Amino acid sequence: MSTMRIGFIGGGNMASSIIGGLVASGFAAEQIWASDPNADSLNKLLAVAPVNTASDNNALITAVDIVILAVKPQIMKIVAGDIAASVQDRKPLVITIAAGVTSASLDGWLGGNTAIVRCMPNTPALVRSGATGLFANTEVNATQRAQAEQILQAVGLALWVDNEAQLDAVTALSGSGPAYFFLVMEAMQAKGLEMGLSAEVAKQLTLQTALGAAQMALGSDVDAAELRRRVTSPNGTTERAINILQAGGLEALFDQALEGARLRAEELAIELDGE
Known part of the structure; x- marks a missing residue:
C-alpha cells in the first residue's frame, strides 16, 4: 500500500x-x-x-x-x-x-x-x-x-x-443496522424520561449501556445469547423485561424487518440496473 x-x-x-x-x-x-x-x-x-x-x-x-x-x-x-x-x-x-x-x-x-x-x-x-x-x-x-x-x-x-x-444481507444486517439500534436507544431514552430521569441522564445511561454491551460482546468468547442469559437473573428485573419483549414477538419482528430490508436491497439493484 x-x-x-x-x-x-x-x-x-x-x-x-x-x-x-x-x-x-x-x-x-x-x-x-x-x-x-x-x-x-x-x-x-x-x-x-x-x-x-x-x-x-x-x-x-x-x-x-x-x-x-x-x-x-x-x-x-x-x-x-x-x-x-x-x-x-x-x-x-x-x-x-x-x-x-x-x-x-x-x-x-x-x-x-x-x-x-x-x-x-x-x-x-x-x-x-x-x-x-x-x-x-x-x-x-x-x-x-x-x-x-x-x-x-x-x-x-x-x-x-x-x-x-x-x-x-450485509445491507440488511449492518448497512441498515445502526438505525435499528438508534430506534432502541430512542425508545429507552423516552421511557427513562417518563420514569422521572432527566433527559440528559436518560440519554447518557442509554448510550453508555449500548456501548458497554457492544464492547462486552466484541471481547467475549461466548455468543450474545449466552451473554444475555448471564445477566438475566431468575425472577429478577431483567428476566421480566426480557419475557415481555419476547412475548411481544421481538425476534419475529427483527426477522421480518431484516428480510424486508434485504428484499428492498434486491429491488433497488433491479431499479438501478434498469436506469
Whole structure:
C-alpha cells in the first residue's frame, strides 16, 4: 500500500471518513487524490488532510492506481460512462461504495473487464467504527483484494462475502443496522424520561449501556445469547423485561424487518440496473 496512489471520485462524508482513516493509519496524504464538482466538498476534504484535488475525474484516473467511486447510486451510470475510456486505458482497481449497483452493471458501464470491488459500509465508518462487507469480481487479483481490505479497514471492520447476493444481507444486517439500534436507544431514552430521569441522564445511561454491551460482546468468547442469559437473573428485573419483549414477538419482528430490508436491497439493484 505504501506505493499505491488512491483516487476518490466524490468528496462526501464517506470519502472524507476513509481519507481520514487512511491518513491516521499512516498513509501519505500526497498519495491521495480527490475530485468533486462541488468546491465546498473538496475544501472539506482538504480540512481532513492535504490531499491532491482535481476538478476532472479523468485527470484523476491518470494519476492513480486505485479509484474509489464515492458517488450516489443514481448518478453512477453517468459518472462511469464519463470515465470509461480512462479506466480502460489505465486499468485501475475500482472500488465502489454505492448501494444497489451490481458489479456486472458497473463493469458494463466502465467498458468491461474491470477489476471491481463492491463495498457496503455503514455510517459508523464516519467515526472509524464501521462494519463493511466486500465482494470482488473475477478480475480482481489477490494483491488488489488485500489493498481493498486494507483501505476499508481504515474505518473499521472489513469482511469478505462469498457471492455478490450476500451484499443484500450485509445491507440488511449492518448497512441498515445502526438505525435499528438508534430506534432502541430512542425508545429507552423516552421511557427513562417518563420514569422521572432527566433527559440528559436518560440519554447518557442509554448510550453508555449500548456501548458497554457492544464492547462486552466484541471481547467475549461466548455468543450474545449466552451473554444475555448471564445477566438475566431468575425472577429478577431483567428476566421480566426480557419475557415481555419476547412475548411481544421481538425476534419475529427483527426477522421480518431484516428480510424486508434485504428484499428492498434486491429491488433497488433491479431499479438501478434498469436506469
